[in-house]
Amino acid sequence: MRIAEYDQILADLVAIPSVNDHEAAVADYLEKLLAKHHITAQRVPYAPGRDNLVAEIGNGQGPVLGFDGHADTVALGDRAKWQTDPLVGTIKAGKMYGRGVTDMKAGLAAGVIAMIQLHDAGVLLNGTIRLLATVGEEIGELGAHQLAEQGYVDDMAGIVIGEPSGVAKDFVTQPAAQSIFPLSPEERDVLVAANQNTEQHFVVAAHKGTLAFRVDSVGQAAHSSMPELGYNAITPLLTFYNRVQQYFEDQAGLKDPILGPATPVVTLLNAGEQINTVPASASMSINVRTIPEKTNDAMLADIQALADEVNQAEQAHLTIRVISKLSPMSTDPNARLVQLTKRIGEKHLKQQLPVIGVSGGTDASPIVDRNPNIEAVVFGPGNFSAHQVNEYVDMGIYHQYINLYIDLCKHYLAGM
Ligand SMILES: [Zn+2]
Structure with a gap:
């Protein structure tokens, strides 16, 4: 798959309106895309027009690593304040704009593309990568609750929640960042100096x-x-x-x-x-x-x-x-998935990645409720433009996440 196709997939997802509903249309699109690459997906209906999608690759013998991405978005907001059509993924100066592009269609696309690339390349995985594309995350993690209740996370050793985990690099040193990230001014200066990218990302190991x-x-x-x-x-x-x-x-x-x-x-x-x-x-x-x-x-x-x-x-x-x-999510910062995510993420994103906790919740809540031993991290492309008008994702970061998810899947299942 070529980079132009990565961008097209993301634009296609943004063009499917899925404001707290209609996730079935996203499931349709992903199901077809996966089928084109000989990966069978299973639909798990939540309500009419609202289907979760589950898909797997691997040999089914080693550990199971999950990847979670929600297919719904928040409302479009004040259309007059959008500089582009929120339902058209528009690329300007290396960023794609559109509703849901950061939260979290870029993360979902990156996870799906990583699976496809691993499968197409015939990489022998000792274990399983399981995709959960969920409905209704923004209004109470509806799909994740349902999938957890039906046992889809019971055998998972770890799960990556592909929610946005970055901020524009210059935000890190602003006063507003102080209350959000538990870092001293010196630590923030070190981060910015070490960062050779456009955004600063974090490995989120805990949320309230x-x-x-x-x-x-x-x-x-x-x-x-x-x-x-x-x-x-x-x-x-x-x-x-x-x-x-x-x-x-x-x-x-x-x-x-x-x-x-x-x-x-x-x-x-x-x-x-x-x-x-x-x-x-x-x-x-x-x-x-x-x-x-x-x-x-x-x-x-x-x-x-x-x-x-x-x-x-x-x-x-x-x-x-x-x-x-x-429930809160609270993975030991020294857990293997956290440390592996940090190591591989730092290499691909060309920066240091602090392991932190945040206040806002994710699909991880019902998942850790069902499987308290799971190692869960929140780590994905995207930034603080989530839920705002002119929501965007940095395309360079989006591409890097595809590659780092591929690397992470290989290493995690290989026990490295
Ligand atoms: Zn989200």
């Missing part, structure tokens, strides 16, 4: 999980001139709010060495109907980014206990409803 829940308080409406006839739903919710704030303050000392502490944010508050009525309902939503040191279930049990206490003490009716529960 999510525990999002809503607390509903039920009261009794009454005229505000006769409040004794009612029960104000806001009152116990405020008590709960204070308790939960104290709880998180107490938890702040519990830190993951890479990820830091869990971070709670109260994101929604709703209460009351009008100014002269005792409120019959009130609710509050909290989104916590969680760490391995306190599992989502353990935290949820603590929070439920706080609500039970308030219910008892104030004859209140607080109930907790979980909106989303995703």
Whole structure:
């Protein structure tokens, strides 16, 4: 396969609209492309028009290395602010622009092309490379949940999540980078000096999980001139709010060495109907980014206990409803896949690659939930233009990732 074809495949993927839906069209395209190279793929339907795709190469005897890429994208955003058509992969000055090109059609394409190249070259792999092209990652890792539940990750020793793991090189020394990357100014200077490329990348070995829940308080409406006839739903919710704030303050000392502490944010508050009525309902939503040191279930049990206490003490009716529960990913920085990714990535990307943790989640959450022993890394072409207008990928970096994925697959299965 020639480089022009690499670029065409990426442009073709960008031209398929897959905003939180229609991933079946991406699966169609990849299935045909793989079939052209004699690789059979299997469709795993999630819903009408939404198919995951699974494909394998290798001899099926050694370890299984997974590659995960999601086929959905976020919405196009304000079209007037795009300098190109977001549904046409347009190359300008070495960058391809388009919705989803960085997050993460370039990563998905690079993984698929790497498989094809290995297969076409007749490389004897002692083991299996398994591609998971998933649906609905942006709205709760729907496809990854489904594939994990159906056992597609049970036998995997490692998995590469091909999500964007880079930033423009000049961003590394800007103040905004300080809170995102746990590096001293000296370390950042060293990185930039050693970098012979356009972007700085990172091997992401850990990311936080999510525990999002809503607390509903039920009261009794009454005229505000006769409040004794009612029960104000806001009152116990405020008590709960204070308790939960104290709880998180107490938890702040519990830190993951890479990820830091869990971070709670109260994101929604709703209460009351009008100014002269005792409120019959009130609710509050909290989104916590969680760490391995306190599992989502353990935290949820603590929070439920706080609500039970308030219910008892104030004859209140607080109930907790979980909106989303995703595990953190936390691979040992010394795990073989992490170190191999670092070594091979540094060679191909011509830079030093720090091993870090980030806050945002990926398809890894349901995968590590199902297979806690798996070595998972997030490492792929793309950058911070994800979810923004004028999203782009650096084409040089995209090409380098294809080659480094090929190298990584060979080395990982060879036990090197
Ligand atoms: Zn993504």
